[in-house]
Amino acid sequence: MDDNQTSFQFQDLLNRFLxxxxxxxxxxxxGVIVGFAISLFxxxxxxxxxxxLVNIDYGRTEPLxxxxxxxxxxxxxxxxxxDETYARTVEELVASExxxxxxxxxxxxxxxxRLDARLSKWELIGxxxxxEIAVLIANTWQEVVLDRLDEAMEHAWKAxxxxxxxxxxxxxxxxxxxxxDDVLNCVTLGPEVDPxxxxxxxxxxxxxxxxxxxxxxxxxxxxxxxxxxxLWPRGVLMFSGGMIGxxxxxxxxxxxxxxIKTKIQN
Numbered sequence: 001m002d003d004n005q006t007s008f009q010f011q012d013l014l015n016r017f018l019x020x021x022x023x024x025x026x027x028x029x030x031g032v033i034v035g036f037a038i039s040l041f042x043x044x045x046x047x048x049x050x051x052x053l054v055n056i057d058y059g060r061t062e063p064l065x066x067x068x069x070x071x072x073x074x075x076x077x078x079x080x081x082x083d084e085t086y087a088r089t090v091e092e093l094v095a096s097e098x099x100x101x102x103x104x105x106x107x108x109x110x111x112x113x114r115l116d117a118r119l120s121k122w123e124l125i126g127x128x129x130x131x132e133i134a135v136l137i138a139n140t141w142q143e144v145v146l147d148r149l150d151e152a153m154e155h156a157w158k159a160x161x162x163x164x165x166x167x168x169x170x171x172x173x174x175x176x177x178x179x180x181d182d183v184l185n186c187v188t189l190g191p192e193v194d195p196x197x198x199x200x201x202x203x204x205x206x207x208x209x210x211x212x213x214x215x216x217x218x219x220x221x222x223x224x225x226x227x228x229x230x231l232w233p234r235g236v237l238m239f240s241g242g243m244i245g246x247x248x249x250x251x252x253x254x255x256x257x258x259x260i261k262t263k264i265q266n
Contacts, residue, residue: 017250024249031245035237042237044229047114048126048134050142051220055120061214075210076217079152080124080145081115082209089144093136102128102137112137121220131225138223146219152211159204160213162197 017024054076056069064072079085086106093103103109112134116123124145126137 023252024246027245027249027252028242029245031241031243031248032238033241034245035239035241036234038241039234039237043129045127045129046131046134046226046228047230048131048138048223048226050124050126050138050223052122052124052142052146052217053120053220054117054122054215054217057214057216072212072215075212076149076215077115077117079148079209079211080122085141085144085148086110088148089137089141092140092144096140097136100133102133109137113141124223126223135223135225142219142222146217149211149217152208153213153215153217155204155207156211156213156215159201159208162201162204 054073056064056072083106086109090103090106090109093100093109101108102112112127114125114127116125124138124141126134126139126141128134128137
């Protein structure tokens with residue numbers, strides 16, 4: 001394709017746009033209307049945010065590599081979003097509020113929650129069409145999480161006591177182990193000890209979910225009812241619909257025109 005042909009095609013597209021700009025505007029307007037219509041049928045979503053603080057206490061340990069920090073904090077993350085944590089949250093909600101579709105099952109509750117980590121501030125977010133229900137989910141989840149962290153930390157300290165100085169090698173390996181199974185295998189790397197102590201140690205590590213005593217956590221704030229929805233904002237839907245319509249209009253103008261020749265037979 002030479003430059004003259006390219007220039008001709010560009011000029012042809014430009015002429016089509018100048019002649020048919022009304023089509024582009026029409027498609028864009030239809031897109032805005034469609035976006036507005038969709039916003040009317042989508043129920044509003046509210047997010048209520050309860051939060052806790054989670055970090056590593058460097059008064060109890062030497063500086064760690066970032067990858068080790070991530071693995072230690074990941075154990076807290078997985079505890080918070082574990083099936084057992086959600087199951088307890090469902091039980092608490094049913095006991096206090098009765099049956100409801102938002103917590104009818106673990107899966108239903110997962111669909112109405114989200115965990116966000118913003119540095120040391122971890123946000124436990126309840127999501128629902130009703131802002132009060134969103135608050136209830138977030139605050140109940142937070143209470144269960146703090147209780148589970150208390151339980152895990154109690155077992156972590158017991159494991160620390162059992163380890164003592166004779167398990168220094170095992171402790172180093174535990175810091176870098178990614179999975180709880182790896183942590184349990186690590187305790188066998190230490191010196192020979194009483195098998196009963198080793199069994200008890202493994203039980204305490206299992207009950208601690210691999211969380212180490214160097215973790216600090218505390219309550220930060222309860223959720224309050226949000227004043228406005230944060231999902232599916234009408235303006236974004238209308239703008240997106242308008243842009244999609246605009247692009248469809250441009251595509252329509254760029255399609256090659258078909259000419260039908262009719263032969264007239266005498």
